[in-house]
Amino acid sequence: MIVLKAPQQDLLGALQAVAGIVERRHTLPILANVLMRKTGENIELTTSDLEIQVRTNATLGGDSGTFSTTVGARKLIDILKTLPADQIVSLSANASKLTLQGGKSRFTLQTLPPEDYPLVNEAVDFGPAFSVPQKTLKSLIDQVHIAMAVHDIRYYLNGILFVAEGKTLTLVATDGSRLALAQAELEADIPKQEVILPRKTVLELMRLLKDGKSGADDQIEMRFAGNQAKFIFSGMEFVTKLVEGKYPDYNRVIPKNHQNIITLGRQTLLSSLQRAAILTSEKFKGVRVNVDPGVLRIASSNAEQEEAKEEIEIDYDGPAIEIGFNVTYLMDALANISQEMVRLELHDGASAALITVPEQSGFKYVVMPMRI
Numbered sequence: 001m002i003v004l005k006a007p008q009q010d011l012l013g014a015l016q017a018v019a020g021i022v023e024r025r026h027t028l029p030i031l032a033n034v035l036m037r038k039t040g041e042n043i044e045l046t047t048s049d050l051e052i053q054v055r056t057n058a059t060l061g062g063d064s065g066t067f068s069t070t071v072g073a074r075k076l077i078d079i080l081k082t083l084p085a086d087q088i089v090s091l092s093a094n095a096s097k098l099t100l101q102g103g104k105s106r107f108t109l110q111t112l113p114p115e116d117y118p119l120v121n122e123a124v125d126f127g128p129a130f131s132v133p134q135k136t137l138k139s140l141i142d143q144v145h146i147a148m149a150v151h152d153i154r155y156y157l158n159g160i161l162f163v164a165e166g167k168t169l170t171l172v173a174t175d176g177s178r179l180a181l182a183q184a185e186l187e188a189d190i191p192k193q194e195v196i197l198p199r200k201t202v203l204e205l206m207r208l209l210k211d212g213k214s215g216a217d218d219q220i221e222m223r224f225a226g227n228q229a230k231f232i233f234s235g236m237e238f239v240t241k242l243v244e245g246k247y248p249d250y251n252r253v254i255p256k257n258h259q260n261i262i263t264l265g266r267q268t269l270l271s272s273l274q275r276a277a278i279l280t281s282e283k284f285k286g287v288r289v290n291v292d293p294g295v296l297r298i299a300s301s302n303a304e305q306e307e308a309k310e311e312i313e314i315d316y317d318g319p320a321i322e323i324g325f326n327v328t329y330l331m332d333a334l335a336n337i338s339q340e341m342v343r344l345e346l347h348d349g350a351s352a353a354l355i356t357v358p359e360q361s362g363f364k365y366v367v368m369p370m371r372i
Contacts, residue, residue, distance in 0.1 A: 001063050001065065001067055001092065001093045002092050003043070003062050003063075003067055003092065003093050003098070004038070004060035004061055004091045005089070005091075006062075006089065007086060007087070007089075008080055008083045008085055008086070008102060009086070010058065010060060011089060012080040012081065014043075014056055014058040015034065015073065015080070017056050017208065017234075017236060018034060018045050018046065018054040018055065018056055018236075019034065019047060019077055020204050020208070021047055021048070021049050021054055021200070021204055022034070022073045024074055026049075028050075028118065029112070031049060031118070032072055032073065032074065033071055033111075033112055033117070034046070034071060034076070035117045035119075036069050036114075037066075037068045038062065038065070038066060038068070039066050040064050041059050041060070041062065042057055042059055043057070043058055043059075043060050043062075044056070044057050045058065046119070047073060048117070048119060048120055050120070051198065051201075051240065051241045052120075052200065052201055052204065052239070052240045052241070053119065053120040053238075053240075054204075054236065054237070054238050055237045055238075056236045056237075057235060068114035069098065070112045071098050071110075072110075075109065076100070076109065079107055080100075083103070083105065084102075084103075087103055088102070093111075096110065096111050097110060097111060120228075122228065122230070123225035123226065123227060123228040124225075125226060126224065126225045127191070127224050127225065128188075128190060129222065129223045130164055130186050130187075130188055130221070130222055131221045132184055132186065132220060132222075133217050133218065133220070134209045134211065134215065134217070134219070135211040137184075137205075137209060138206065138209040138211040139182075139338075140182045140183075141202060141205060142206070143171075143182040144160060144171045144172065144180040144181065144182050145160065145173060145180075145202055145203075145206065146332040146333065146336055147173040147175055147178050147179055147332075147365075148160060148173045148175065148199055148202065149174070149175035150199070154176075155245060156243055156244075156245030156246065156247055157174060157176065158198065158199050159173075159196045159197050159198045159201070159202060159243045160196070161195075161196050161247045162193075162194070162195050162196075162197060162224070162229070163194045164186065164190045164193045164194075164222070165190065165193070166189055167186045167187070167189055167190070168184070168186060169183065169184050169185075170182075172250045174248070178329045178333075178366060178367045178368065179250060179253050179364075179365070180365050180366075181254070181362075181364045181365075182362055182363050183362030183363075184362065194247070195229055195242050196243035196247055197229060197240065197242065201229075204238075205238070208233075208234070208238070209233070215234060218234060219233070227241060227244070228241060228242060229242060253366055254364055255345065255347065255351065255354045255366065258346055258351075259318070260291070260319065260321060260345070260346045260347065261345050262291065262296065262314050262316050262343070262344045262345075262346075263341055263344075264296070264312060264314050264342065264344070265341060265342075266334055266337055266340055266342045267340070268312055269342065269344075270334040272298050273287065273298060273310075273327055273330055274331060275308060275310060276298045276299065276308045276310050276327060277328070277331065279300050279301060279302050279306045279307060279308040280300045280301075280302060280327055281302040285326045285328050286324050286325070286326060286370055286372045287300045287324070287325055287327040287330075287372075288323075288324050288372045289324070289325060290320070290321070290322050291318075291320065291321040291322075291323075292316075292320045293317045294313060294314065294315075294316065295313060296316075297309065297310065297311050298310040321349055322349050323346065323349040323350075323353065323369050324349075324370045325367055325370060326367075326370055329367050330367060333355050333365040333367070337357060337363070339357045339358075339359060339360060341359075342356070342358075343355070343356045343357065343358055349369065351369065352366050352367060352368050352369065353366070353367050353369065354366055
């Protein structure tokens with residue numbers, strides 16, 4: 001049976017959409033495969049890692065009828081990448097093998113039974129659905145993902161908190177040393193729903209969401225259950241398990257009423273920090289920031305007694321403040337903001353700093369000071 005017959009780019013695109021979560025080596029060999037279910041000319045492609053499940057549909061020709069199998073996802077993608085984009089490729093089934101043919105190239109691949117493929121059991125108690133444009137969600141994730149913890153024993157920090165309440169969607173991430181918060185407006189009024197998405201899910205969503213001209217305004221529908229989240233977008237269905245645990249009260253961390261406020265160019269500040277960062281030591285990424293009337297100074301040094309000094313003219317007439325920061329935390333925030341101006345709000349040298357954007361009230365980035 002000819003399972004499908006289509007241009008290489010069509011099959012490759014459909015496979016790449018679902019294969020991001022597939023590990024090359026897995027304790028269950030079948031999880032390295034993609035589940036193919038054919039009905040007529042339509043083929044449904046599904047992948048799973050037991051925590052996340054991604055599904056898409058494509059019309060890829062072939063014989064009519066129904067057919068199911070599983071085949072190595074990465075192997076299939078690697079082969080397709082070596083074939084010309086406009087070449088017609090076919091996938092034929094014979095006993096327990098699949099044959100991929102393109103031009104004069106022919107590859108025979110081993111399959112595993114589709115009934116053995118471990119699909120994720122979808123929750124039945126999903127809350128009300130709500131939607132935002134794909135570019136909006138991608139922008140929110142881009143702004144906060146930098147503050148996610150990595151392999152923290154406080155497992156609930158290894159992901160992003162999603163809070164839908166009223167007409168606001170809030171995303172929060174923190175690793176204990178910094179916190180990022182970004183918000184967007186929802187069209188519908190939603191009862192409060194709060195979930196923590198795992199790090200792998202966040203990174204996969206970032207890969208799949210569109211923010212360019214094509215498809216960026218398409219909606220992504222979200223639904224949350226007690227232990228699952230479901231996203232539907234671009235003809236795809238994305239189901240993921242959630243991180244269990246109680247997220248810290250992020251509102252208590254965000255400084256209120258800082259009196260010393262400096263507004264300056266994002267790129268100017270970022271460039272100065274990047275230059276100063278060159279002379280910080282590998283383990284100790286500290287820079288000293290001095291704020292005085294009319295000038296902001298950045299200084300760094302290392303064990304070789306090298307030092308860097310930067311000065312930026314600012315519109316400021318408040319008290320002098322000296323404060324130390326991990327320079328990477330500041331650069332991460334500035335690199336993920338698209339606006340031209342940023343606002344740096346300070347209290348004193350021992351209190352957390354708040355970075356905001358003048359024309360975007362929904363973005364907040366908190367950085368704890370460090371001793372220099």
